[in-house]
Each structure stands twice: as C-alpha cells, then as structure tokens.
Amino acid sequence: RFLAAPRKGGMVFARHKYQPLAGDTWAKVPKLRIDCGGVNREAVEKTIGEFEAREGCVITMVYAGCGTLVGKMQTGEQGLPDLFMTCDSSYLDMAQKKMGNPFGPDLKISSTRIVMLVSRGNPKGLRTLADLAQPGLRIGVTDPQARTLGKLCEELLRETGRWEAIAKNIPVKHDTAHTLIQSIEAGGKLDVVLVYEANIQHLKTKFDAVPLKPARAVAVQNIAARKDTAYPQLAQRLMRHVTSDTSRRRFEQLGFNWEAGDERADPRSPNIASPRTSHSSLVSEC
Numbered sequence: 001r002f003l004a005a006p007r008k009g010g011m012v013f014a015r016h017k018y019q020p021l022a023g024d025t026w027a028k029v030p031k032l033r034i035d036c037g038g039v040n041r042e043a044v045e046k047t048i049g050e051f052e053a054r055e056g057c058v059i060t061m062v063y064a065g066c067g068t069l070v071g072k073m074q075t076g077e078q079g080l081p082d083l084f085m086t087c088d089s090s091y092l093d094m095a096q097k098k099m100g101n102p103f104g105p106d107l108k109i110s111s112t113r114i115v116m117l118v119s120r121g122n123p124k125g126l127r128t129l130a131d132l133a134q135p136g137l138r139i140g141v142t143d144p145q146a147r148t149l150g151k152l153c154e155e156l157l158r159e160t161g162r163w164e165a166i167a168k169n170i171p172v173k174h175d176t177a178h179t180l181i182q183s184i185e186a187g188g189k190l191d192v193v194l195v196y197e198a199n200i201q202h203l204k205t206k207f208d209a210v211p212l213k214p215a216r217a218v219a220v221q222n223i224a225a226r227k228d229t230a231y232p233q234l235a236q237r238l239m240r241h242v243t244s245d246t247s248r249r250r251f252e253q254l255g256f257n258w259e260a261g262d263e264r265a266d267p268r269s270p271n272i273a274s275p276r277t278s279h280s281s282l283v284s285e286c
Contacts, residue, residue, distance in 0.1 A: 001055075002026060004233065024231040032231060032238065033060045035069045037072035037087030037148060038176065039112070039196055040221055042087070043251045044242065051241045057234060065147040065176075067093035074098055083238065084228040085109070088219035105225035107239050111245075112198040112257035114152060114217045115209040117184060122208050124191055129212065131159055132192070133165035140180045140193035143173045148219060153194045156214060158245040220259060 002127045004023030013020045024030065036044065041063050052059050062069070062078075066087045073080055073095055080102055086092050092106055116126055124137065132139055142150035144260035150173065159164050171190075180193040183202065196219065198207060211217075221253055223242055225235035242245065243260035 001030075001232070007244060016171075016249070021231075024138045024233045027112060027231075028056075030055075030057045030234055032057060032082040032229070033062065034085055034238075035062045035064075035073070035081040036085040037066045037091070037221065038063045039087045039149070039198060040085055040109075043062075043110070043198075043254050043256060044247070047242060047244075047247045047250060048238075050246075051238055051253065055234060055237070057231075059238075060226070065143075065150075067144075067146045067148065067151065070095050070098070076156045080226050082235055084240070086221055086222040087223045088152065090271065091148060092222055094222055102226055103224040103230075104227050106222040107243050107260040108261075109221045109243055110251045111218050111259050112196040114149065114194055114212050115197050115200070116158070116212065117181070117193045117195055117200055117203070117207050117209055118191070119157050120206065120208055123250070126192055126210055129166075130160045130162055132169060133160070133162040134169075135165075137169045138171055138189065138191045139166070139168055139169045139188040140183055141173055142177060142180060143175060146175065147177075149177055149194070150198060152216070152219060156217060157240070159214075169228065181248065200277045201253075201255045221256075229254045255271060 004021070005026035006020065006023055008026045010020035010023060022246060034048070045061075048059055048061060051057075062081065069084070070091055072078055080099075082093060084095060084103060089106070089108070092103065096103060116132075118124065118126055124131075124134070126132065141153050144150035144154040157163055160166070174183065177195045177199045180190075180195055181199060184190045184193050184207070185203075197209065197211070200207070223239050225232065225239060229235050248258050248260065
C-alpha cells in the first residue's frame, strides 16, 4: 500500500522515470465502512476479520435490513458507505437509481431461496403460496419496509391473487427472520413463517421447509464499492476476498448457494490486486 500510494512510493518511482499506477491514498491504518444486509452476517464476519488482520485496516460493519440501509443512504444521515453488500441485488439497483449511480461494478456472491417453514410433517398441508389463504392460518413474515425478505414475500403473496385473504392471516410483521423463527420455535403462536433457506440450517430436524417455486423467490447477494472511496484498491481486494474459495465454504455451510465466479474483476487490472500479491498490484510501469 505504501509503495503504490501517490504521495509516498509513487513520488519515488516518478523521480526514477517510472509512470506510477493509481494507488490508494496513504494511511497507516485505512478505514472502510460496509453497509451489509443482515442475512449475510454469520457468513461474512470471520472473512472480514481475516481481511482486517491481513491488510492492517479497520472495517466498520453496519448490519441492518437493506430497506433500512438504503433509506439511511438517501437521508445522508451517515453518508454513503465505502461498500454495500446486499441481501438482494435489487437493493443495489435501487440505491444506484435513487442516488445517481454512486457505486461501481458489483460482484455476485451467493443466493438463497425463500421457504415456508412449517411444523414437522406439514400438518396444514401447505404446498404453495396460495395455500396461505386458508381461513384461520397464522402466518409470520418480516416487515416489507425494512427487510428484503419481507418485501419479496409481499410481492409474491400479492401475485397469487389472494392477497386480501392471506393478509388477514398475518397477525404481526416481525423485524427480523430470527425473531420469526423464535416465534415458531416457541410453539402455539404461528403455523408457518416465510424465511430464507440460509436461516434454517439448524432447524432441519425440527421443522419441514417447503421451497417456493417462483424464480423471484430467490434472493441474490452482491457487493459493490463506492466510486469515490478513498481506498479503491483496498475495497476491490476486500470484494475479491469476500468472493474467495474460503468465503465460499462459509456461505455454503450456512445453506447459501454460491454465485461468484468468472465475472470477478480481472486481477491484472491496475486498480485491482491479484490474490497472489500481498498488498498491492503492480505499482509502476517500466
């Protein structure tokens, strides 16, 4: 990082008639903020910690529902993050549209399908979303204003054409998938909850999961860096680390499907370090 910094190593290379490539602003301990959809938290925390140790940087993680995160970006209350890691790629699209494309190219990371979590044996016989209209059913969903999961579920439920009957069966909208799962585990409160497959790996011996069939019932997680971040190389290296094979194992262990692949940025790009280089890509051209 020091050798590539324009006001540090770059100046020395220039004096020796080299053409320095663009590097990050020098800081002994650079700081990045990542706004991150809550569904990714367990899968990504250890990977982020490893990156901090390797790079000698400090990363502030802000976990919340993507609706909440994009809302705060819009108000300017905390400013834009250096990177945005979504619960679903539609929220990056939303942020780009509402704020004039502040983020650069994204990398896909993973995906997870929405399922209906029901008691063992599926006593209510729930097979499709339309079945949720049966009278007296108690359905748990997350808040569509704050959570990607809630937004996707409401859209899918409306598409059944039976929204009014289904809405009567939703006694409360919870703040997170975790609280939904706690409610159905407690017993007697809910008959079915709509959650991500990645939320329920520890529950497969206690409950049944009925996958939703529509293609839109799959949330795709991606990550992008702010175009004007002070540390573009650092941000790109972090994106590559989050889409590495080590990260893949952690996501898959939690029930995510892996989506990262050949679309990852070219490691020979002057602004992106190869994972085989310790800190920075080539710092000068002969």
